[in-house]
Amino acid sequence: MVDVNQLVDVAGGVQSKRVFWDQEVYEQELDRVFGRCWLFLTHESLIPNAGDFVTAYMGEDKVLVVRQRDGSIKAFLNSCTHRGNQVCHADSGNAKAFTCSYHGWSFGMDGALAALPLEQSAYYGKFDKAEWGLRPVAKVDSYRGFVFGCFDPQAPSLPDYLGEMGWYLDTWMDGTGGAELVGPPMKSILRCNWKVPSENFIGDGYHVGWTHAAAIKVLGGPLSGLAGNAEIPFDDAGLQVTSRHGHGFGVIWDGVGLIHNDPAYRIYAAEKQPEVAAKLGDWRAKLYMGHWNAGIFPNCSYLYGTNTFKIWNPRGPNEIEVWTWTLVEKAMSPELKREVVKQAIHSFGTAGTLESDDGENMETCTWSNRGPQTRRGRMNSQMGQVNDTEHPELPGIIGKNFIGETSYRGFYRFWAELMEAKDWAAVRANDATWKEPLIKGAAKAQGRAA
Ligand code: FES
Ligand SMILES: [Fe+2]
Structure with a gap:
């Protein structure tokens, strides 16, 4: 049994590099993470x-x-x-x-x-x-047409497992009459640990202007201003969210369809926004117009607004099989659905411009830990920790901007909890207190900053 305390310091916002390369960690994940989660x-x-x-x-x-x-x-x-x-x-x-x-x-x-x-x-x-x-x-x-399975009969129901994230998911899964996936999925192999892309999608707004600097310049449109971190908008540009079971996302306000040269998607979303507002209220109407980088714990990731939807299927600790669908709303016209599929393939399909940028980093983040000295090191996810807080209207823990690592910290908080817990009953026992280490981490970070 691995000592999880050696792998994740939740309040500190630090993880061991072993989480990306260790057969023992991986075997325990198959049992305790993939054997228990939806x-x-x-x-x-x-x-x-x-x-x-x-x-x-x-x-x-x-x-x-x-x-x-x-x-x-x-x-x-x-x-x-x-x-x-x-x-x-x-x-x-x-x-x-x-x-x-x-x-x-x-x-x-x-x-x-x-x-x-x-x-x-x-x-x-x-x-x-x-x-x-x-x-x-x-x-x-x-859940709203998205089918999940769970090996553990003791697991909470799917709506309970999604928890606060269900409230957010309803924004696009329910706001305009439902979403669906265009398949069959594209499939490819990446030589990386499954958690590298999972953490990247759930919370990494930081790499966009850097890793994707060239690609977003080529893509053009409003997003190109981020290239090389030249025009990173800070205050009130977005949020990060993490939730009870490690699901989370970062949102860039008004970012829906920004990756598309064709404005058809943005026009569609703007027309639909009042419908979402009437059904789900102002916050979700605002979220509906955002661009989300998001994850459903453990290994399902999606970008709402770019509309790629992915599963990172683990193949040992250092390889994954990536399955990629395109996310569309049922209410979109067939022409718009085709346009969204085309753009999703260009950006995050198997040979997509942005997918290729990410792949290299994900493989290197994994394989550099082949060296046992390297593997003994630590990794940092403290960005924005100083601002992690509860919000009067938004469920979960909220980080102040989309460039931050709030959802990383929440992902590894739940990962560590599951890896340690002997069963779901032990996880349930923490329901009332799950936010504490994250809030404690924020206080600690404020102390560091003072
Ligand atoms: S019939 Fe399936 S293994 Fe024999
Ligand atoms: Fe990326």
């Missing part, structure tokens, strides 16, 4: 009909996600209960049954073992098929 699987609109399925990952486990005849969605381990072969090799499709390519066991869309070759002659009619269905994922649920 993990994104797909969007309901991608499997609308009975028998529609996609294959997905939950951590390193392969799963099969299937729309049932009654309209519900079930998920199973994609592993044959006979000798463990992968049951379904397709990425997606429609099927009445899933038949294993090894010896031909056949499972229904509900996961039950329906038939096996030579059942009478080789098993003498004595085989108990009811016992050998595919192993179901304990919980599957959908």
